[in-house]
Amino acid sequence: xxxxxxxxxxxxxxxxxxxxxxxxxxxxxxxxxxxxxxxxxxxxxxxxxxxxxxxxxxxxxxxxxxxxxxxxxxxxxxxxxxxxxxxxxxxxxxxxxxxxxxxxxxxxxxxxxxxxxxxxxxxxxxxxxxxxxxxxxxxxxxxxxxxxxxxxxxxxxxxxxxxxxxxxxxxxxxxxxxxxxxxxxxxxxxxxxxxxxxxxxxxxxxxxxxxxxxxxxxxxxxxxxxxxxxxxxxxxxxxxxxxxxxxxxxxxxxxxxxxxxxxxxxxxxxxxxxxxxxxxxx
Amino acid sequence: xxxxxxxxxxxxxxxxxxxxxxxxxxxxxxxxxxxxxxxxxxxxxxxxxxxxxxxxxxxxxxxxxxxxxxxxxxxxxxxxxxxxxxxxxxxxxxxxxxxxxxxxxxxxxxxxxxxxxxxxxxxxxxxxxxxxxxxxxxxxxxxxxxxxxxxxxxxxxxxxxxxxxxxxxxxxxxxxxxxxxxxxxxxxxxxxxxxxxxxxxxxxxxxxxxxxxxxxxxxxxxxxxxxxxxxxxxxxxxxxxxxxxxxxxxxxxxxxxxxxxxxxxxxxxxxxxxxxxxxxxxxxxxxxxxxxxxxxxxxxxxxxxxxxxxxxxxxxxxxxxxxxx
Numbered sequence: 030x031x032x033x034x035x036x037x038x039x040x041x042x043x044x045x046x047x048x049x050x051x052x053x054x055x056x057x058x059x060x061x062x063x064x065x066x067x068x069x070x071x072x073x074x075x076x077x078x079x080x081x082x083x084x085x086x087x088x089x090x091x092x093x094x095x096x097x098x099x100x101x102x103x104x105x106x107x108x109x110x111x112x113x114x115x116x117x118x119x120x121x122x123x124x125x126x127x128x129x130x131x132x133x134x135x136x137x138x139x140x141x142x143x144x145x146x147x148x149x150x151x152x153x154x155x156x157x158x159x160x161x162x163x164x165x166x167x168x169x170x171x172x173x174x175x176x177x178x179x180x181x182x183x184x185x186x187x188x189x190x191x192x193x194x195x196x197x198x199x200x201x202x203x204x205x206x207x208x209x210x211x212x213x214x215x216x217x218x219x220x221x222x223x224x225x226x227x228x229x230x231x232x233x234x235x236x237x238x239x240x241x242x243x244x245x246x247x248x249x250x251x252x253x254x255x256x257x258x259x260x261x262x263x264x265x266x267x268x269x270x271x272x273x274x275x276x277x278x279x280x281x282x283x284x285x286x287x288x289x290x291x292x293x294x295x296x297x298x299x300x301x302x303x304x305x306x307x308x309x310x311x
Numbered sequence: 312x313x314x315x316x317x318x319x320x321x322x323x324x325x326x327x328x329x330x331x332x333x334x335x336x337x338x339x340x341x342x343x344x345x346x347x348x349x350x351x352x353x354x355x356x357x358x359x360x361x362x363x364x365x366x367x368x369x370x371x372x373x374x375x376x377x378x379x380x381x382x383x384x385x386x387x388x389x390x391x392x393x394x395x396x397x398x399x400x401x402x403x404x405x406x407x408x409x410x411x412x413x414x415x416x417x418x419x420x421x422x423x424x425x426x427x428x429x430x431x432x433x434x435x436x437x438x439x440x441x442x443x444x445x446x447x448x449x450x451x452x453x454x455x456x457x458x459x460x461x462x463x464x465x466x467x468x469x470x471x472x473x474x475x476x477x478x479x480x481x482x483x484x485x486x487x488x489x490x491x492x493x494x495x496x497x498x499x500x501x502x503x504x505x506x507x508x509x510x511x512x513x514x515x516x517x518x519x520x521x522x523x524x525x526x527x528x529x530x531x532x533x534x535x536x537x538x539x540x541x542x543x544x545x546x547x548x549x550x551x552x553x554x555x556x557x558x559x560x561x562x563x564x565x566x567x568x569x570x571x572x573x574x575x576x577x578x579x580x581x582x583x584x585x586x587x588x589x590x591x592x593x594x595x596x597x598x599x600x601x602x603x604x605x606x607x608x609x610x611x612x613x614x615x616x617x618x619x620x621x622x623x624x625x626x627x628x629x630x631x632x633x634x635x636x
Contacts, residue, residue: 210438216368217439220431221500222455224423239451242441246486 037097039165043088044281046166050175052282057162059289063296064155072299073150079292080154080161089165097160098153105152109145116141169201178276192266199255207248214243313379313507313540315365315429316341320374322360334360335564337374342508342557347534347541349551349572352561353586358544359434361561362512365542366429367422378428378508385422390414427456430506434513436497440485445471445496448485452504463503470499473536474529491522495529502533509533510542515550527554552576552590552611560585577609592616 045053067073084094098105114127114135121138128135163172177194184190215225218239225236322335335357342348352358363369364376370384382389391414398405433439442448449470450463458466471478474495480488485496498514511530515523527550534541545551551558551572558575560568562585568575575582579589579597589597590611596619599606606623610616 213433214438216363217431217433217436219368220366220426220433221439221452222426222504239439239441243438246441247438 037093037160037164038168039089039093041088041166043086043166045083045087045161047281048166048285049276049278049282050167050171051179051276051278052285053162053167054172054175054179056286056289057159059286059293060158060162061155063289063293064151064158066293066296066300067147067151068300069303070147071303072296073147075292075295075299076154077150080158083158083161087161087166089161093165094157094161097164098156101152101156105149108148108152112145112148113137113141116144170198173198173201174272174274174276189266191270203248203251206251207244210244210247211240214240313344313428314341315376315378315508315540315542317361317364317376318374320364320371320376322357322364322369323372324360326372333564335364335371338564338566340559340566340569342540342542344540345534345538346556347531347543347554348557348559349555350542350544350559350561351546351548351551351587352567353546355563356561357564358561359512360564362431362433362510362542362544365508365510366431367425368431378425381417381421383421383425383429385418385425387411387415387418390418390421427452427504428506429508429510430501430504432498432501432509432511432514434516436501436514437490437493439497439500440493443484444481445483445485445488446481449481449496449500449503452500456504466503466505467499470502471496473502473532474499475525475532491518491525494518494522494526498526498529505537506539508540508542510544512544513546514543515545515547523550548582548588548590548593552593560587572611573609576611 048056063079064076067076084091114137116138117140119134121140123134124137124139124142126134126136167175173194176197177190180188180190219225221239223236223239225233228236317338317340320335320338321333324330324332324334338357338361350358350361360369364371365383367376367384370386375389376383382393391411394410394414395405395407398410440448442451446467449467453463453466467481468478471481476492476495476499480492480496485493488496494514498511501509509530514530515526518526530541530543531554533539543550543555555572558568558570558572559566560575560582567585568578568581576589576593579593582589588594592613592615593611596606596610596616604623606619610619
């Protein structure tokens with residue numbers, strides 16, 4: 030069951046693993062802002078440096094981080110191509126002219142290449158940075174805890190954040206169970222002669238019915254049983270519930286956040302001071 | 312003919328990764344035809360993996376599972392090698408191309424039919440029920456075999472009779488049945504395919520004593536009526552003792568003991584050492600022996616025990632009053 034690494038959590042002991050999930054969520058937001066603020070080569074260099082340091086600190090093997098990027102390779106290529114060919118050619122240094130269409134010139138320009146490269150770096154840093162901060166070093170349960178705490182002010186305006194958090198953690202907890210159920214039912218139906226691999230789209234979709242129906246039935250049954258079990262232990266919504274694992278804000282969390290704020294500050298300063306010195310990128 | 316056997320089978324989960332787990336090591340077994348063979352073992356001994364290998368759901372990492380000498384996982388390369396070897400041994404000239412073709416056809420045919428020939432009833436089979444009516448659900452497997460509607464109907468009726476349910480149940484939705492009925496309908500769904508070898512993984516788990524008896528009765532009835540071979544996985548020693556002809560004991564992914572049930576249960580000490588229970592009555596006999604009473608070895612049913620103890624009484628006259636029996 031553990032072979033399916035849900036959410037890709039990587040078990041290790043590092044400063045980033047121990048950080049408060051709330052810190053990590055805020056830090057991630059700051060990091061995303063920073064990646065989009067980068068406007069020149071030096072700030073991108075800083076961004077790369079920061080991401081590399083982050084990955085070293087987290088002790089997540091580089092192999093895994095690269096693997097998480099593999100899923101978005103298509104998006105990266107698309108973004109690169111779009112920037113490469115559709116960057117405005119006005120006043121740009123043309124390298125390879127393709128042609129003219131609707132009174133506009135198309136071709137590959139120096140600026141276009143620069144923009145494409147920077148866009149790739151931006152996406153790479155974005156994906157690896159956020160996955161290091163959250164998915165690799167934070168368990169899904171920690172994440173929901175942190176999120177519900179961060180959003181708890183919304184309770185003042187009657188949004189049941191705690192209920193959402195409970196629903197989310199139950200959903201997360203049952204994913205491995207569901208996967209195991211699916212595997213078992215699939216095997217049972219295969220043993221009765223269902224073939225999932227051959228045939229056209231419609232035939233394949235039809236072959237899913239004998240899996241989906243039992244899966245729904247058992248999920249509903251599970252849900253009912255869980256609800257009964259929770260009620261038996263006097264669960265009645267979130268009001269007044271205490272937590273088993275209380276989150277503690279530590280000095281290191283403040284320091285961590287400051288570091289990310291500093292990153293944004295540095296990026297802005299670089300943007301301002303280098304305006305006109307190095308080529309600006311979008 | 313339905314000779315199912317395993318030849319030096321090993322199985323690894325997630326081979327060549329960090330999470331590699333060795334589930335089976337070098338298992339060589341064959342299941343006697345038309346007999347009921349019980350597989351017993353502690354949790355994690357590889358029983359369930361073994362079961363999934365028997366009808367090609369899993370492919371062995373090494374070794375092979377064969378039904379009447381043919382590889383069950385439908386790997387045409389193995390079949391090809393076999394054909395090549397045959398030709399070489401018989402000094403025939405080999406046309407590699409046509410051999411390859413023959414091997415591929417045979418392997419595809421095996422992949423298609425193996426599920427019907429080795430019927431597998433998984434643990435808690437009632438989870439596999441899905442169709443609108445019991446009749447359609449039982450007919451699902453035979454339908455996949457490509458049988459005509461009349462043949463399917465015939466098989467449905469036959470299997471519902473074998474599992475001891477009333478025909479009136481056929482029109483009901485499988486989700487409206489009781490737990491024990493669901494279980495029997497699910498088993499009927501496998502029986503309807505007329506498998507030559509019937510494999511059941513803990514078929515009686517979670518049922519009350521009457522339900523257990525019913526299940527075992529219908530398995531025995533199927534075996535008798537269709538001359539099938541039965542493989543039964545269980546961790547209840549009582550079931551093994553009262554129900555199986557042959558017993559295979561698994562321990563840490565290996566075959567620890569195999570033989571007739573008389574042979575296996577005459578070695579209770581070894582079973583205990585493998586963290587396995589012996590039938591309660593056998594344990595009682597062991598205790599009596601330790602207490603100095605001359606009861607024979609190899610008792611695993613209550614009837615035998617009564618006989619043994621009463622002979623003991625007769626032999627010692629009425630003086631044996633200190634025995635609690």
